[in-house]
Amino acid sequence: MPIILLQILIAVFIVSLISILGIFIFLKEKTLNKILFFLVSFAAGSLLGAAFLDLLPEALEGGFRESVPVFILLGILSFFILEKFLYWHHHHTGEEAHAFTYLNVIGDGIHNFLDGAVIAVSFMNNTALGIVATIAIIAHEIPQEIADFSVLIYGGFSKMKALVYNFLTALTAVIGALAAYFYSSAIENSTIFLTSFAVGGFVYIASTDLIPEIHKEKDVRKSLVQFGLLALGIFVIWVVGEVFHQ
Numbered sequence: 001m002p003i004i005l006l007q008i009l010i011a012v013f014i015v016s017l018i019s020i021l022g023i024f025i026f027l028k029e030k031t032l033n034k035i036l037f038f039l040v041s042f043a044a045g046s047l048l049g050a051a052f053l054d055l056l057p058e059a060l061e062g063g064f065r066e067s068v069p070v071f072i073l074l075g076i077l078s079f080f081i082l083e084k085f086l087y088w089h090h091h092h093t094g095e096e097a098h099a100f101t102y103l104n105v106i107g108d109g110i111h112n113f114l115d116g117a118v119i120a121v122s123f124m125n126n127t128a129l130g131i132v133a134t135i136a137i138i139a140h141e142i143p144q145e146i147a148d149f150s151v152l153i154y155g156g157f158s159k160m161k162a163l164v165y166n167f168l169t170a171l172t173a174v175i176g177a178l179a180a181y182f183y184s185s186a187i188e189n190s191t192i193f194l195t196s197f198a199v200g201g202f203v204y205i206a207s208t209d210l211i212p213e214i215h216k217e218k219d220v221r222k223s224l225v226q227f228g229l230l231a232l233g234i235f236v237i238w239v240v241g242e243v244f245h246q
Contacts, residue, residue: 005181008120011134012177016170018138018145020163040154041226043147044210045233051202053238059195068196075200079103101155105165107201108148109172110194116176
């Protein structure tokens with residue numbers, strides 16, 4: 001096995017392990033139930049931050065592309081159709097999990113696929129750049145994975161099911177890395193589509209599923225805390241991007 005491929009696989013596997021972080025933070029069910037509603041606010045902010053401060057600039061890199069807003073709109077419409085289908089399916093099968101939990105899995109899977117591709121391309125340039133890119137993605141994934149875990153739990157998943165889905169979704173980074181390594185030209189041509197599609201998906205989840213849940217809280221003080229956590233989610237993503245921007 002080429003040394004570069006080995007380095008890439010080690011890096012993306014380490015990044016994938018970040019997905020199990022949530023289960024260690026929320027070991028106590030009682031504690032989880034107390035803070036979960038507020039964590040949804042942080043999750044909404046993280047998704048919006050990732051969409052507008054991370055993925056969208058990546059899609060627009062090198063100048064404005066007319067295809068970007070089209071693919072973002074396609075992402076929003078696709079997630080709308082998926083949610084309708086999932087809602088219908090769950091309604092007829094009696095499953096308890098909300099449809100938006102599966103949408104979050106899909107959106108996060110696309111995001112992690114892109115992360116894996118970024119890591120692979122970085123290592124293919126040089127090892128130092130690959131290490132820096134891996135550290136940056138790990139720093140970004142820690143708050144993101146906590147947010148994702150919170151969304152899955154809030155949507156009706158058990159902690160174990162949320163852990164398994166989060167980990168399987170994280171493994172799409174390995175697929176993205178391998179695809180970038182073996183088919184770099186094809187990935188380069190499809191990155192704009194995938195990134196823009198993920199932007200639409202994240203915006204859809206945050207604005208149509210999570211933020212309406214936040215609005216259910218009518219207490220002024222708790223609502224202010226929720227707003228603060230939503231802003232914190234955006235701020236954390238921004239800080240990570242500024243610190244590790246290449």
